[in-house]
Amino acid sequence: MLKVDNLVAGYGKVKVLHGISIHVPKGKTVALIGSNGAGKTTTLRALSGMLKPESGSIVLSDRPIMGLTSHEITRLGLAHSPEGRRVFATLPVMDNLLLGAFPRLTGMRAKGDVDGDVNRMFELFPRLKERKAQLAGTLSGGEQQMLAMARALMLNPDVLLLDEPSMGLSPRLVEEIFHTIERLKKAEITMLLVEQFAAAALEVSDFGYVMENGHIRTSGEASALKNDPAVKAAYLGGGH
Amino acid sequence: MQILMQLIVSGASVGMIYGVIAFGYQLTFATSKTLNFGQGEALMLGALVGLTTVNFLIGNAIGNFWAYVLMLPVVLAFGALQGSVVEWLGVRPAMRAKSEAGWIMATIALGIIFKNLAENIWGRDALRFPSPLPEASLSFGGIRIQPMEIVVVIGAVVLMVAVELFNRYSIYGKAVVATSNDRDAAGLMGINTNRIITFSYALSSMSAAFAGVLVAPITLTGATMGAVLGLKAFAVAIIGGLSSGLGVVIGGLILGITETLTGYYISTGYKDVPGLLLLLIVLSLKPSGLFGKAAIKKV
Numbered sequence: 001m002l003k004v005d006n007l008v009a010g011y012g013k014v015k016v017l018h019g020i021s022i023h024v025p026k027g028k029t030v031a032l033i034g035s036n037g038a039g040k041t042t043t044l045r046a047l048s049g050m051l052k053p054e055s056g057s058i059v060l061s062d063r064p065i066m067g068l069t070s071h072e073i074t075r076l077g078l079a080h081s082p083e084g085r086r087v088f089a090t091l092p093v094m095d096n097l098l099l100g101a102f103p104r105l106t107g108m109r110a111k112g113d114v115d116g117d118v119n120r121m122f123e124l125f126p127r128l129k130e131r132k133a134q135l136a137g138t139l140s141g142g143e144q145q146m147l148a149m150a151r152a153l154m155l156n157p158d159v160l161l162l163d164e165p166s167m168g169l170s171p172r173l174v175e176e177i178f179h180t181i182e183r184l185k186k187a188e189i190t191m192l193l194v195e196q197f198a199a200a201a202l203e204v205s206d207f208g209y210v211m212e213n214g215h216i217r218t219s220g221e222a223s224a225l226k227n228d229p230a231v232k233a234a235y236l237g238g239g240h
Numbered sequence: 241m242q243i244l245m246q247l248i249v250s251g252a253s254v255g256m257i258y259g260v261i262a263f264g265y266q267l268t269f270a271t272s273k274t275l276n277f278g279q280g281e282a283l284m285l286g287a288l289v290g291l292t293t294v295n296f297l298i299g300n301a302i303g304n305f306w307a308y309v310l311m312l313p314v315v316l317a318f319g320a321l322q323g324s325v326v327e328w329l330g331v332r333p334a335m336r337a338k339s340e341a342g343w344i345m346a347t348i349a350l351g352i353i354f355k356n357l358a359e360n361i362w363g364r365d366a367l368r369f370p371s372p373l374p375e376a377s378l379s380f381g382g383i384r385i386q387p388m389e390i391v392v393v394i395g396a397v398v399l400m401v402a403v404e405l406f407n408r409y410s411i412y413g414k415a416v417v418a419t420s421n422d423r424d425a426a427g428l429m430g431i432n433t434n435r436i437i438t439f440s441y442a443l444s445s446m447s448a449a450f451a452g453v454l455v456a457p458i459t460l461t462g463a464t465m466g467a468v469l470g471l472k473a474f475a476v477a478i479i480g481g482l483s484s485g486l487g488v489v490i491g492g493l494i495l496g497i498t499e500t501l502t503g504y505y506i507s508t509g510y511k512d513v514p515g516l517l518l519l520l521i522v523l524s525l526k527p528s529g530l531f532g533k534a535a536i537k538k539v
Contacts, residue, residue: 048428069432070424071428074430080428088418095414099429151429
């Protein structure tokens with residue numbers, strides 16, 4: 001579904017990704033873990049066109065998307081729930097959701113049942129329903145995270161990129177977010193998940209990739225990675 | 241008391257013109273953090289294109305009123321086109337080069353070019369714009385108002401309300417607001433933010449052109465009419481706040497009314513001073529403008 005080969009990207013002269021390859025099969029959840037500064041967020045930014053990659057190849061559902069702008073990539077079915085949530089603060093929750101479906105509402109992507117999807121989002125995140133008329137900027141951090149995820153899902157994406165959905169949230173909310181990810185996985189949403197909580201991320205994923213200094217250090221079945229002594233020592237210690 | 245009311249009413253219609261032009265500054269600032277410093281020239285071009293259109297229609301035996309009505313869509317379309325050209329030639333290259341100030345010089349330069357162009361096409365003299373309505377003043381309890389002054393206020397309000405409704409209720413309008421909120425995130429929604437910025441420039445110049453044909457029948461039309469209006473409207477945008485739709489209306493009214501009051505009670509020679517003093521005071525005490533919104537942000 002999403003196939004990344006030898007991707008090189010960075011900011012100006014500073015290279016961050018030194019040729020990484022990731023494969024996200026249809027209907028599967030793939031975790032991308034690694035320490036701070038390993039290049040996880042940069043990877044997602046390069047995939048969704050927020051950052052122009054230098055070389056390599058990115059193929060989404062058999063279409064090469066490398067070098068396209070972020071709006072073109074989104075219209076082709078790649079949704080990105082970015083780091084820091086980036087909800088539209090001065091717009092109500094409802095409008096944020098509708099904007100997630102912008103390509104569907106403007107004839108640039110199969111329309112489907114937008115209203116039905118809004119209701120499904122409210123079912124998945126009941127708190128958003130209570131707050132649907134409230135400005136997104138006035139939501140709590142956890143609610144904003146839910147909104148960012150719901151907004152990305154409103155694209156009806158072929159692949160969903162989730163960047164640190166648990167960042168800055170209380171333990172209870174982190175658990176809630178992971179439950180939601182499990183539900184999305186059961187619904188066979190194809191996901192690439194970047195997480196600091198490596199153990200929990202591997203728990204909900206089918207496959208995992210471990211990043212280090214802009215390289216993929218190791219990868220494999222999530223269950224195998226969880227028990228890999230080297231991975232355990234480096235990323236799964238300390239109760240995370 | 242009656243004189244005071246008269247001055248306030250006259251000031252209000254000028255103020256609404258400032259408000260509409262300032263509204264145009266806001267539109268582009270919201271989406272791109274850039275402004276068209278040739279906004280006054282957009283107004284002037286709109287007024288002159290409007291004048292030529294109206295004269296042509298009147299020459300073809302259409303009455304003043306209907307000539308004016310038929311001219312409006314022509315001028316609005318022209319304004320939108322002119323704004324797109326400014327964005328494409330002046331702003332986009334500077335933004336692509338990540339130049340902090342390139343767009344300032346580029347929009348000023350385009351403004352000068354437009355002014356020279358207008359001088360060559362329409363000459364340097366001020367021209368009379370045929371009024372669509374009777375020019376005799378109406379009297380309300382002794383306060384005299386020109387019918388066209390009422391049209392100015394109504395037209396300004398209609399324009400701003402229309403844009404607000406578009407932003408609030410259409411998906412494209414929401415896309416404009418989303419782009420103002422967070423351009424990168426808007427791109428992730430599949431919104432072509434370059435096109436949104438071009439659109440905001442088109443809408444901005446369209447507002448200025450509209451202001452031009454609103455004010456033209458009251459004042460005179462000519463290649464030099466834009467510079468002062470554009471500058472004063474910029475002061476209004478700063479006083480009212482570049483991010484507050486209501487702010488420019490209030491700011492425009494404040495400036496328009498202080499001008500007429502100063503002109504009458506002190507001297508017309510000083511009529512620009514209080515507004516500019518107010519600008520300096522606002523800049524030093526509340527740089528985001530009287531009604532500028534503090535960003536809603538919660539982490």
